[in-house]
Amino acid sequence: YFLIALFLIPVNRAAALADQYRKKAVLFKTGNIVLVPLGDDFRFLSTKEWDIQVSNYRKLIQYYDDHPELRITLRFSTLSNYFDRLHELAGVDSDTIPTQLSNHQGSFKTFVGDMFTYADRDHDYWSGYFTSRPFYKRMSRTLESELRTAEILYSFARHRFSLWSLDSQSFLTQNDSISIKFVELFDKLYSLLTLARRNLGLFQHHDGITGTATSRVVQDYNIR
Structure with a gap:
């Protein structure tokens, strides 16, 4: 190689x-x-x-x-x-x-x-990758589950906020700082979800989830 x-x-x-x-x-x-x-x-x-x-x-x-x-x-x-x-x-x-x-x-x-x-x-059968580095395999599945849950909750929260914004337009108009903080919060949360999604996707590489990557690459996955 x-x-x-x-x-x-x-x-x-x-x-x-x-x-x-x-x-x-x-x-x-x-x-x-x-x-x-x-x-x-x-x-x-x-x-x-x-x-x-x-x-x-x-x-x-x-x-x-x-x-x-x-x-x-x-x-x-x-x-x-x-x-x-x-x-x-x-x-x-x-x-x-x-x-x-x-x-x-x-x-x-x-x-x-x-x-x-x-x-x-x-x-010489390629079967070792089913069990190699089991901690990372487990971590990947845990992150996948929690990420999906977070995405669903985020979607519900964003939708409820949009409905509340329409019902409370006069209140938000008088309290622009509150509205801005909510928008900033949603933007930050979305950025975090995107980062998690990308890191999870990166780990699905055929040398990532399989546990066959080099030690240096595995350490990078661990940090992410």
Whole structure:
């Protein structure tokens, strides 16, 4: 996760990358065309890294072009480019919806079933996040409940104040300071609710509520 992108010589990566592409290709019906997304957590955080990544891949693209014996054509692409090519190989119109594509002759099989619990290696199941840092999980649910209650009470109070303002217009006109204080109070309460809502939402990140964030980030969640 924290390896910094460095300039590389094409030959020292081309063979290893080609091996990975071939292993990925056998998992798809159209093994001769494979979409390989680029990126990861904490990637492309600066223009410098972006430039290095692009430069590295351009070297690899050129290396594969210069070595046809590797039988790999590597190109920068978009999702539209990929699916247009996929439809072309399937012999169907690019406007074909997925359900029609699956019923086409030589159809693309659909894999269904229980995808849980996720495993990225043999017997390495991603289940620890259900129980990691239970205090923060509990705190999140408690805040969620109390925040919802506070929002409802705030809405009722604001509504009652608006009705009372109409019924007591003459009184409030003579006591502007009281009216101003109420408005200021509601504004302050709304700001606090907004802050709590945003912090709670931030904690729903897949490395927040799961308890898989770094210690420094967890400390920041705790402060919030």
